[in-house]
Amino acid sequence: MAGEGDLKLLGLLVSPFVTRVRLALHIKGLSYEYIETDVLDKGELLLRYNPVHKKVPVLIHNGVPLCESQIIVQYVDEVWAAAGAPILPADAYQRATARFWAVYVDDKLFPAWLGILLAPTEAARAEKVGETLAALAQLEVAAAECLDGGKRPFFAGDSIGFLDLAVGCNMFWMEALRRMFGVTFLDAGKTPLLVAWAERFAGTEAATAVVPDPDAAVAFARKLQAKYGSAPPAN
Ligand SMILES: N[C@@H](CCC(=O)N[C@@H](CS)C(=O)NCC(=O)O)C(=O)O
Structure with missing residues (x-):
């Protein structure tokens, strides 16, 4: 442009x-x-x-x-307000809500799943798995409201916006962690709205073009674990 x-x-x-x-x-x-x-x-x-x-x-x-x-x-x-689709919602309350949940993602979800990688012991890792699942369960509650029970395809409406980016950028790591530790973080039984949203998000043109392959995350995770001496995966 x-x-x-x-x-x-x-x-x-x-x-x-x-x-x-x-x-x-x-x-x-x-x-x-x-x-x-x-x-x-x-x-x-x-x-x-x-x-x-x-x-x-x-x-x-x-x-x-x-x-x-x-x-x-x-x-x-x-x-670049005039370029492409708007990322932040136009409505002040929806903007505040999107920012609230984005902060939640960075404060709760990210440290929890990073902790899985860096945990020094299996017990510490199990605790971080629990925290990650709890954060995702909380986001499922947010999704019920923000996705209007699944009627809206994305948090921002018909296309992806601020909160979709905030949550969506973590999803390839959920898959990387599944491959490493055998834990299904996005479970259709427990977080159905989030699972359906994540599939739609992954299928967007932007995500297809930008989001890295989970295997690249797995390779980097192994480097991190080697550097910080965390407990190797049980499997
Ligand atoms: N709150 C920051 C977090 C950025 C962040 O943690 N970046 C990591 C890579 S995922 C980093 O640069 N880490 C280097 C370090 O912690 O020393 C943001 O939203 O940009």
């Missing part, structure tokens, strides 16, 4: 947060230079552009860095 200026994204292929931002950039039809960044051995670029958190994603727009995936997605939606 013309007029985006100079856009660079410091990312890590398998990061859910980077995937979230890439989905937003894709929805807006923006082209950008993608720079894969080693977060286990941080380079000068990352430290210079995100000195506070030293994490990806970092979007660099005309030389100016934006950090924190939720903030970046909102920035992209505001700056």
